[in-house]
Amino acid sequence: MTADDSPAADTDSPADVAVEPATPDDRLDILRVLDAAMLETDADTVADRIAAGDALVARSTRTGGVVGALVATRPDPARLHVDAVAVRRSRRGRGIGSALVAAAVRRGESDSHVDRVTSGFDAELSRFYEGVGFSVDDDADEGRRVGRRRV
Template sequence: MTDEYDLPGPPGDVTVEPAVPDDRLDVLRILDAAMLETDADAVDDRIAAGDVLVARSTRTGGVVGALVAVRPASDRLHVDAVAVRRARRGRGIGSALVAAAVDRGKSDPAIEAVTARFDADLRAFYEALGFTIRSEEAAGDAADRGSDRLDGKLSVGGRESA
């Protein structure tokens, strides 16, 4: 359960909120600048479903970070992509975006876990947010064996999911 972790809020000059259709281009640009593969149609679908979060500057109103979540199973919310503008990195915006996704998972009674797949150099980032980490090989993902990608999972529901 996540109750033992204090999930971070956004920095004082940033709000985290669900993306609206007008945020689409900003979300795609931020993800592209982070070299994350993104399907524009999938982002549109996720915005419509309420599963894209943006970090917005309170000063300018501009989008400074974005998170796209998917629902690969009815009981799981998966962080598919998270990125922050280069000039704003290292200030807690990415952590606040993931924490907001975890809060969304906690508020949805159907969601048992929030998951993420990420590069090994992000291990400490996800561990600090309370995720349990395992390698893809340990998770049994034969498609990516030998990669340095990790899987993270944070249980948010009343029972542990597989």
């Protein structure tokens, strides 16, 4: 995804939120959102994914503040993996997480090397990932699931 095909104007996003590629200035806000959701992602990984264009933020159109974040990794050239996605507690249940994942899928679709987007998550998130078009399978770890979506 380039700045030109940024999902900021995407109709999948809630009306008061713009989903867009993260900038280096967003790094601390991303870490705070992920930390509040008790997701472990180190600062160097976040900085690297921002530089690669594989980190997204959901930004309030009213305040400009980051209300959600997604960090994707590249375990291999053909796969974009949603490593972490989180939304501030006060903004959950409004479609922001779905908009972030949809933007990551579009990121994968825009990269000719990527043929699938994946994610690993707790079982209680299966319906969320199925709702955004992922097929969901059991993982080897008890209580974990793996979601896959071809792009």
